[in-house]
Amino acid sequence: MSPTKPPIRETFHVDAAMVEAFAALSGDRNALHLDAAFARRSRYRERVAHGMLATAHLARLTNHFPGRALRFRRLEGRFEAPIPLPTTLALEVELDSRGFEARWTTGEGRLVLTAAGEFDLVAAPVGVGRGDGCLLAAPIEELDRQAADLENAREVLELSVDEAGFDALRRLTGLEPAVPVCPNLAATLMLSTLVGMRLPGRHATFTRFALVFERDLEPGQPVLLEGSVSKVSAASETLIAAVRIEQGGAALATGEIRALVNPPPRQMLSAAEIAREHTGLGLEGKTVIVIGASRGIGETAAKLFAMHGAVVVVHYFRGLEDARAIVADIEAAGGRALALGADIRVQEEVEALVERAVAETGGIDVLVNNAVMDFRPEPVTSLGWADYLGELEVSLQGLHNCCRAVIPHMKPRGGGRIVNVSSIAVDLPVRGQSKYITAKSAVVGYTRSLALELARDDIRVNLVVPAMTETDLLASIPSDYVRRAGSARAMRRNLQPIEVAQAMVYLASSWAGGMSGQKIVLNLGEPPFA
16 A cells, blocks of 8 residues: 555553453453463463454544544454463554555564554544443353354344443543544454354454444444354364344444364363273283293293283294293283294294184284394304394294284274384394394384384384393303393393383383384493483
8 A cells, every 4th residue: 555644653551451351341251361271271372362452452543633533434354463461562554545554563573463444534423431331232151162063153242332332442442531432443343252252252263354334333222243154164173254233224334254263172181080091001801912922021021911911822932831831820820821832934823823812812902023033142254144044034024924914803903012022232233143133123124114004003013122131042142241241231230021021011001002113222221222
């Protein structure tokens, strides 16, 4: 626009008292503006002022036309940002022969509101204020609506636009008692009440408005403000409503409002709900297959799962008697288990084991891949390709055979858990373990890719990465070396099998529901750190 005179500039301070005064004037007692506890849990994290409170200060333009009164013919506004409390706003208005453009900014220069429109100057009417008036004829209830509740919604507000309300508007905006107030502007402010209390109500953020007045409102006579939702989007949480102001059965103004329908604050779980549903590990009655469970970490894990109420399949390769003894130990302690054997390098044997487990228990919920060939140190120059393949056939091929067999049984049950085992040596290599580290490195990559592939099926795949753990796997390493290695660690010890088993149980439990493709590193307080 081409201004015809220097911009009009006004400043005013917005605080909680002014917000309360606007709520009293308009009847807009929306919780976002008046309820600190509610507002703290909104997208703004604090109370904010009504956008129409700032718009109300357009009444101050009258000060710049002595002896005349403004009659707004068209008003459009866009709320650019929330108005925090407290804050000082600067209003800048540019005028030309066609109308005005206005901007409200904070002291930091942040734009919070823009408006434009047209007005006429008329003879100043004679009016006397009569105290604290509300522009709403009678108090209304703040509705609590979401987008799904607003399809074709219609609301009608009865307004009381008279000198008592004008007097309250003068005090709100700092006008002298004799300065005339535009009744069209007063009625426009009530769009705030329509949005903040009814369309949508409690969860509203007013974003835009536009009104065109065909004739002036007559103070002191009944006025109706109607809003009819024309479009609502649950996906974008927005609504558009046509608005109409009428008096004596005839339309004074028509236009449109737009608003966001904010989601309600998220309710945190109660202590009673947590106690009832989230203190256990969610393993009661689940079926868990522990591969490589006839000794060491696998044996301990099988027992720990059983003590958490799971039905455990104790897998063995050659250790039938050991597996039977583990089952007997579990059952003596009140748990449930069965021993099943298979060479996991052979797909058909793995499938037979899984089918037997399903037949005995009803399904598969958790798979723990714990098998490993050996940990015997050998210099890399003495290793042939067959040595690497031998390790990979157990640690990777066997692991894949087991995953491939159980996944079709997990999907119909709505998900499952797969726990694989790598080694801290992948990130902190030691001499003589090239084939072991190579195989465990492959397990890391396999786990991550499988986690991504199965995420939509709610099958979560994670890794336990232990440091040196005192099991029979270390039999090929001199005992003195194992002891000295433990003493040299930050915690001055090696891991115990129960610690690794606890990590496995955690990853298989409901407590790790938000994890997949991740690893728990049992590092005894020293690098590598996860």
